[in-house]
Amino acid sequence: MKKILFSLILLFLALGCKQSINNPNKDKKKLPRIAIAGLAIESSTFSPALTHEEAFHVRVGDDVFSYYPFLSKDSLNRKRADWIPTLRGHALPGGTVTREAYESLVTQSLEMLKKNAPYDGLFFDIHGAMSVVGLDDPEGDFIIRVREVIGKKTIISTSMDLHGNVSRRLAENTDLITCYRMAPHEDALESKKRAVDNLLDRIESGKGKPAFKAWIPIPILLPGEKTSTRIEPGKSLYAKVEPASNKKGIIDAAIWIGYAWADEPRNHAVVMVTGDDKENVTSTAEDLANSFWEARSDFEFVAPTAPLDKSLDMAIASKKHPFIISDMGDNPTAGGAGDVTWTITEILARPEFKFKTGPSLIYASIPGPEFVTKAIEVGIGGRIEAYAGAAIDNRFAPPVKLSGTIEAIEYGDKYAEIEVVVKVGSTFVIVTKKRKPYHKEIDFTRLGLNPRKTDIVVVKIGYLVPELYNIRADWIMAQTPGGVDQDLERLGYKRIMRPMFPLDKNMEDPDLKAELIPSSEDI
Numbered sequence: 405m406k407k408i409l410f411s412l413i414l415l416f417l418a419l420g421c422k423q424s425i426n427n428p429n430k431d432k433k434k435l436p437r438i439a440i441a442g443l444a445i446e447s448s449t450f451s452p453a454l455t456h457e458e459a460f461h462v463r464v465g466d467d468v469f470s471y472y473p474f475l476s477k478d479s480l481n482r483k484r485a486d487w488i489p490t491l492r493g494h495a496l497p498g499g500t501v502t503r504e505a506y507e508s509l510v511t512q513s514l515e516m517l518k519k520n521a522p523y524d525g526l527f528f529d530i531h532g533a534m535s536v537v538g539l540d541d542p543e544g545d546f547i548i549r550v551r552e553v554i555g556k557k558t559i560i561s562t563s564m565d566l567h568g569n570v571s572r573r574l575a576e577n578t579d580l581i582t583c584y585r586m587a588p589h590e591d592a593l594e595s596k597k598r599a600v601d602n603l604l605d606r607i608e609s610g611k612g613k614p615a616f617k618a619w620i621p622i623p624i625l626l627p628g629e630k631t632s633t634r635i636e637p638g639k640s641l642y643a644k645v646e647p648a649s650n651k652k653g654i655i656d657a658a659i660w661i662g663y664a665w666a667d668e669p670r671n672h673a674v675v676m677v678t679g680d681d682k683e684n685v686t687s688t689a690e691d692l693a694n695s696f697w698e699a700r701s702d703f704e705f706v707a708p709t710a711p712l713d714k715s716l717d718m719a720i721a722s723k724k725h726p727f728i729i730s731d732m733g734d735n736p737t738a739g740g741a742g743d744v745t746w747t748i749t750e751i752l753a754r755p756e757f758k759f760k761t762g763p764s765l766i767y768a769s770i771p772g773p774e775f776v777t778k779a780i781e782v783g784i785g786g787r788i789e790a791y792a793g794a795a796i797d798n799r800f801a802p803p804v805k806l807s808g809t810i811e812a813i814e815y816g817d818k819y820a821e822i823e824v825v826v827k828v829g830s831t832f833v834i835v836t837k838k839r840k841p842y843h844k845e846i847d848f849t850r851l852g853l854n855p856r857k858t859d860i861v862v863v864k865i866g867y868l869v870p871e872l873y874n875i876r877a878d879w880i881m882a883q884t885p886g887g888v889d890q891d892l893e894r895l896g897y898k899r900i901m902r903p904m905f906p907l908d909k910n911m912e913d914p915d916l917k918a919e920l921i922p923s924s925e926d927i
């Protein structure tokens with residue numbers, strides 16, 4: 405009997421040994437399988453522009469890693485999981501996304517997800533303010549369709565822009581969620597990394613989905629130009645977020661300003677807190693929501709604002725140069741069509757800029773593909789007279805006639821493709837083949853322009869991004885018309901939740917009690 409037992413043990417050991425020779429990873433912990441997907445755009449329903457699929461500059465497979473330095477080949481996080489990147493697209497803000505583009509991008513993402521399922525986690529990297537023709541709450545629709553493919557068990561960690569919207573169904577279907585804590589978004593990558601870190605931590609620790617998700621819709625709708633975190637009250641409000649997220653039993657806390665240029669019930673501010681401690685999750689969310697509500701009347705434009713004619717008067721009279729004027733209504737980085745000609749038409753009509761001896765002014769920018777073609781024919785140094793702009797948004801002014809000398813032609817920009825500088829009187833007008841935001845000093849210097857040595861720089865932008873902010877000697881935000889008009893009362897909302905601050909004067913205090921959203925497994 406003993407002998408038989410001994411032989412059996414030997415056999416066992418031999419088999420075990422053989423197995424470990426064949427499978428050297430047997431004792432290694434199995435890495436979690438985590439997929440990556442997401443579409444990012446903010447799109448204005450108040451702009452006649454439409455956004456097509458190519459605007460998303462889609463990356464698929466391993467190319468998706470290039471968005472995330474914290475997932476680079478040698479990074480710690482890359483080694484913590486078996487990553488399965490699918491499709492990610494990121495578009496400049498613009499008009500409503502066509503239904504065809506949305507369906508195509510979502511279908512491609514779902515097919516890629518299907519191929520490698522199941523997953524322990526999904527990093528869902530979205531902006532949160534996409535508008536799609538004939539479809540409400542696209543991100544909510546997208547995540548439901550993702551769930552249909554990957555199932556309810558997978559932990560989804562969603563990363564968003566604080567100008568995105570968190571609908572109830574997005575809150576229901578995601579497990580972890582966070583958004584930027586700075587505007588301008590200097591912490592974009594840090595926020596995305598936090599979404600990934602939280603996901604990995606929850607999977608590795610075995611804690612899984614958070615026990616509680618508190619969601620509080622707040623009836624406030626403000627433009628980004630009033631809610632920069634560089635100045636009060638945005639600064640103090642957002643300063644509360646990180647300490648809140650460090651409290652016991654809390655995974656993450658986040659405040660969304662929401663997106664003001666779409667007319668859907670989901671467009672408003674939101675607070676969400678996730679974690680395992682019911683009391684802390686609930687009270688922290690309510691504290692943040694109440695802090696926002698209490699500060700609501702203190703949100704003002706981040707810089708002085710004035711009508712355009714007054715802004716130009718001030719810039720011309722000023723001794724501080726460059727005097728930057730934000731042409732806010734057609735800001736392409738907020739969702740404007742980018743080709744509104746109203747502002748440049750007004751500038752060129754001013755007598756001060758008619759002659760070369762006038763104050764130097766850079767206007768950035770106006771798309772005009774036909775103008776660009778003609779400029780190439782004429783060449784640098786040649787005279788041109790041709791029209792640009794207002795191909796998409798001609799509600800405020802028709803295409804503008806530009807008669808002047810071609811100063812520069814540059815090829816190869818990712819967005820503009822071809823850029824032309826034409827000097828009209830004392831104004832340097834940048835005309836592009838396709839629309840492009842001018843946010844960096846190099847955007848100007850590569851065209852031979854020096855914004856630091858120019859009297860007046862007019863840019864289609866809202867609040868200044870850090871580079872332009874640092875260049876400015878003075879700055880005013882001009883209230884110009886366009887798809888992202890900052891005067892929200894002029895937009896004429898029909899479908900947002902009412903009452904809404906500040907549109908409805910003297911509204912009563914809302915109920916800001918946290919709602920605990922059921923786990924994604926229970927819906």
Ligand SMILES: [Zn+2]
Pocket residue numbers: 565566567589
């Ligand atoms: Zn944003």
